[in-house]
Amino acid sequence: MNEIGPREAPERSTSVCILGEGRWGRAAGAILTENGHTTFFVHHTLTAWPRRFELLCLAIPVQHIRETLRRLPAPAVPVLSLGKGLEIRTGFRVTEIVRDVWGTDRLAALSGPNFAAEIQQGLPAATVAASQDEALAARVQQLFHNRRFRVYRSSDLAGVEIGGALKNVYGIAGGLCTGLELGENASASLLTRCLAEMTRLGLRLGGRAETFAGLSGLGDLILTARSRQSRNFLLGYHLARGISLKEALARIGSVVEGVPTAASVRDNLAVADIKKPVADEIYRILFEGKAIRRSMLDLLEREAAPENG
Numbered sequence: 001m002n003e004i005g006p007r008e009a010p011e012r013s014t015s016v017c018i019l020g021e022g023r024w025g026r027a028a029g030a031i032l033t034e035n036g037h038t039t040f041f042v043h044h045t046l047t048a049w050p051r052r053f054e055l056l057c058l059a060i061p062v063q064h065i066r067e068t069l070r071r072l073p074a075p076a077v078p079v080l081s082l083g084k085g086l087e088i089r090t091g092f093r094v095t096e097i098v099r100d101v102w103g104t105d106r107l108a109a110l111s112g113p114n115f116a117a118e119i120q121q122g123l124p125a126a127t128v129a130a131s132q133d134e135a136l137a138a139r140v141q142q143l144f145h146n147r148r149f150r151v152y153r154s155s156d157l158a159g160v161e162i163g164g165a166l167k168n169v170y171g172i173a174g175g176l177c178t179g180l181e182l183g184e185n186a187s188a189s190l191l192t193r194c195l196a197e198m199t200r201l202g203l204r205l206g207g208r209a210e211t212f213a214g215l216s217g218l219g220d221l222i223l224t225a226r227s228r229q230s231r232n233f234l235l236g237y238h239l240a241r242g243i244s245l246k247e248a249l250a251r252i253g254s255v256v257e258g259v260p261t262a263a264s265v266r267d268n269l270a271v272a273d274i275k276k277p278v279a280d281e282i283y284r285i286l287f288e289g290k291a292i293r294r295s296m297l298d299l300l301e302r303e304a305a306p307e308n309g
């Protein structure tokens with residue numbers, strides 16, 4: 001789909017270092033290259049930067065970010081998170097881990113409904129570039145935006161990162177629902193209640209309501225909770241078909257961020273008083289061996305409640 005690629009070369013080419021050579025790091029690199037920027041990849045075992053650059057992108061699984069950053073000196077450039085998840089033991093978002101390890105405060109995140117494989121095929125998509133520093137959000141938007149990858153910008157960094165992390169947990173729920181053959185009504189109902197839950201949790205954690213209704217919240221939730229391309233959806237689907245967690249993870253063979261994020265939501269966030277029945281059941285299924293059908297029944301048999309309670 002080259003005909004909907006970038007219209008013209010950028011005014012100035014930016015040098016971007018991408019830490020992580022997985023699916024998403026490579027897809028993000030392809031967009032930057034398409035937009036006329038210089039990108040290079042560094043391996044996660046690196047202990048020194050091989051050359052100068054103007055932006056660092058982090059595209060490694062969230063649970064490995066802290067140990068990876070600790071091996072490297074803090075670069076004097078902005079850091080862009082491409083990851084989606086929360087750290088176990090701290091509950092930190094990716095940019096919070098970066099600030100904790102390196103003290104960096106020029107931080108941004110790119111998040112939205114974006115399967116790497118479709119981006120690599122040149123198919124159109126949209127996403128959000130977020131930073132509390134509005135100039136940095138605009139810079140990231142400008143770097144990635146083109147006619148087939150529409151980048152919107154936001155100053156709600158927390159909301160964008162929280163939506164991207166939580167949708168992985170709800171993606172597992174979507175896969176369970178499909179694997180149990182509960183029907184399209186159940187799937188749409190579940191997804192809508194997951195959005196309500198994501199919004200309640202996200203507001204407590206500092207995000208803004210409108211962010212969860214946007215691309216990085218609802219948009220990515222629709223994608224992850226309904227598509228077999230999603231690793232989180234697939235995990236739920238396999239579990240519902242009677243495959244063990246260990247075997248399902250082995251079959252998927254790549255990072256499933258919803259698993260550690262479900263543990264982090266349960267154990268590390270100050271959200272014990274927030275109603276989050278779906279995330280609680282996903283945690284019980286993954287970490288306490290609760291039977292999936294029992295979990296579904298427990299969700300359905302809760303007391304009738306107001307929709308916006």
Ligand SMILES: NC(=O)c1ccc[n+]([C@@H]2O[C@H](COP(=O)([O-])OP(=O)(O)OC[C@H]3O[C@@H](n4cnc5c(N)ncnc54)[C@H](O)[C@@H]3O)[C@@H](O)[C@H]2O)c1
Nearest residue numbers: 020021022023024025044059060064083084115116254255
């Ligand atoms: N794949 C997608 O479609 C997609 C889209 C948007 C966001 N993301 C997010 O991007 C992040 C990376 O996902 P991915 O799909 O690229 O994963 P991946 O499994 O394809 O690649 C992960 C990469 O992380 C690095 N890595 C592997 N082991 C490591 C270790 N022990 N320590 C440090 N780094 C290690 C390697 O470079 C590896 O290639 C995740 O947080 C994911 O949620 C993925």
Ligand SMILES: O=P(O)(O)OC[C@H](O)CO
Nearest residue numbers: 112113114115230231232
């Ligand atoms: O395959 P998943 O479930 O990790 O989803 C990938 C992306 O986050 C989709 O936006």
